[in-house]
Amino acid sequence: MPEQTAANRPTLEAVAARAGVSRATASRVVNGGAGVRQPLVDKVRTAVDELGYVPNHAARSLVTRRHGAVAVIIAEPEFRVFSDPFFAQQLRGISRELTAHDIQLVLLWVENESDHDRIARYLAGGHVDGAIAFSLHGDDRLPALITESKVPAVLGGRPGTEGGLPLPYVDTDNRGGAREAVRHLVSLGRGTIAHIAGPGDQTSALDRIAGYHDVLIDPDPELLREGHFTEESGARAMAELLDRRPDVDGVFVANDLMALGALRVLRERGLRVPQDVAVVGFDDMEAVVSASDPALTTVRQDVEGLGRLSVKLLIKLLNRQAGHVPASVIMPTTLVRRASA
Amino acid sequence: MPEQTAANRPTLEAVAARAGVSRATASRVVNGGAGVRQPLVDKVRTAVDELGYVPNHAARSLVTRRHGAVAVIIAEPEFRVFSDPFFAQQLRGISRELTAHDIQLVLLWVENESDHDRIARYLAGGHVDGAIAFSLHGDDRLPALITESKVPAVLGGRPGTEGGLPLPYVDTDNRGGAREAVRHLVSLGRGTIAHIAGPGDQTSALDRIAGYHDVLIDPDPELLREGHFTEESGARAMAELLDRRPDVDGVFVANDLMALGALRVLRERGLRVPQDVAVVGFDDMEAVVSASDPALTTVRQDVEGLGRLSVKLLIKLLNRQAGHVPASVIMPTTLVRRASA
DNA sequence: CGCTGGCCTGAAAGCGCTCTCAGGGCGAGA
DNA sequence: TCTCGCCCTGAGAGCGCTTTCAGGCCAGCG
Structure with missing residues (x-):
């Protein structure tokens, strides 16, 4: 693999040239190779390896209009994040499940109302395919804000004001x-x-x-x-x-x-x-x-499972026609009997 | 602001048309308005507001080759993340400082060696402008991996094998x-x-x-x-x-x-x-x-400050010519005298 | 042997934006 | 009043990729 910096990274054009095919065919191979005959597939794959080609994400999402990224919004005042493992555990569940689907996690940490504008702008900016918000509190106006942004989203935990909100949520029973x-x-x-x-x-x-x-x-x-x-x-x-x-x-x-x-x-x-x-x-x-x-x-309660579930629900939401909102999910609990009762 | 979905979001073209200027001028205004006369600036700003225009990030970074995003890599086995507020506090420092610079935080959680490939691929993919890795352990080969990826990066905490690694770090004294x-x-x-x-x-x-x-x-x-x-x-x-x-x-x-x-x-x-x-x-x-x-x-020790500092260092690194590596930074500590000694 | 149709492949358009470059307008100096 | 030069503005190229669409090739059938 040749020495490369961010600047001289090989393009699909280069791969195509090396493989002796058109850019279109190279693209098809890079994206799975469906409908391309084996000899050409092999040639392109070889060229990709030799050049160390990695697709340019910006160019790709410019045309596909998808980003392979999800925003995770944590609405949590300082003290609880530090005292409560709940937070980290749920985040880890989300992280693992996103990784399994090859989706990136963009972390948005909301500390107070003044952050809301920033969040709204970010979501509206179409940087991500969807959003998951958790650790919501009482009269939080975050769910409403997310709804307005039109980004497919899932809530972790039942929101306080459930009335009429079109956002599905996952929660423990x-x-x-x-x-x-x-x-x-x-x-x-x-x-x-x-x-x-x-x-x-x-x-x-x-x-x-x-x-x-x-x-x-x-x-x-x-x-x-x-x-x-x-x-x-x-x-x-x-x-x-x-x-x-x-x-x-x-x-x-x-x-x-x-x-x-x-x-x-x-x-x-x-x-x-x-x-x-x-x-x-x-x-x-x-x-x-x-x-x-x-x-x-x-x-x-399975906190990590809750995180994973929120991702699964979001993915379901993303694969669906707009308008179809999948139902919220409640996870069961188990009583663990030990000595204290 | 007109009803819009992800699909029919207004483009710069639309803004330009509405303001009666060219796309180039509209772009200039959206990016600060330098070198454009006031009346036109106002017209474009109005059009932006009326249409609810938000720039398409993918298109922008396709040409600018910058992403406004930084990867934060947490190399931490499960148990410590949950028991030690150190983790969350440092992450919050990073999050706050990145937010102040309008940079997004892409969270990469490394749980074991098998994740390394994924991380390397992601960094090499040029999705982010830089990376910050923290919570490194003994013989972690993550720093080497990051170095190879050529992405500008900063380490949180002195790495175990400092020898020859071109990555600057921040640490407490x-x-x-x-x-x-x-x-x-x-x-x-x-x-x-x-x-x-x-x-x-x-x-x-x-x-x-x-x-x-x-x-x-x-x-x-x-x-x-x-x-x-x-x-x-x-x-x-x-x-x-x-x-x-x-x-x-x-x-x-x-x-x-x-x-x-x-x-x-x-x-x-x-x-x-x-x-x-x-x-x-x-x-x-x-x-x-x-x-x-x-x-x-x-x-x-100022853990949150450590997080913020790592971001500042990274930004310094990003604004510098390639090759120039800013020096690592050590933060001072203070002895707080209370009753126990 | 000619024709039809299916399968591959390549040419080219276009995603939305930035930025260079050329040209137009206007003020100042002659 | 004419010319020079500066300041703005717009046209257009091009970032790297996907995807449509047309055309070429070949097998199979008449």
């Missing part, structure tokens, strides 16, 4: 998972079951609360406490809970990190888990679960 | 920071100073060890223990240390997470910090430091 967790506590004979919930601006937290209410009819409002998905806030919620309802004998915590905090407080107060209080978490985050004592019973 | 930490312990009158180091395949860990040795002449090898940058491994190392050298009165720990583990073990053994054993960490990771008791004295 938060409500169903929560139901399962609470039912499990019931089945253990627990009579006073509390819920330590996540922040109210996230649909995942709301859905888990809904699941809790699905099983327990009209529980004491004191039994429902809100945290911020952090260890610390879980501990605080557990402490408050014990102060007001010392008779609590089961807790469903909206994520594992908060459950860890809750376990700590229970231990500090000399309560035995699960004998005195049974605890069920949510996520099945390995790093957290392995550190918990006793081992945490929790609702497993 | 790990060695200097470590020296400062150990000197601080010395200045407190500590006579038996240990070091809990990071894994030996990372240059940052090695450089911190070197800094430790810069200050202490020929210390007892028992005083140097290796961890894996995790809380758990820090605790284990501290325990071993106390078993073998119960007279230790100062510890420099290679990162805050391990320092947290060390503090825990010290507490469990009834040793007072800093009275009995003084502890200095490295990183100044807010989440960790705020959780530590007593408050951790540590060496602060």
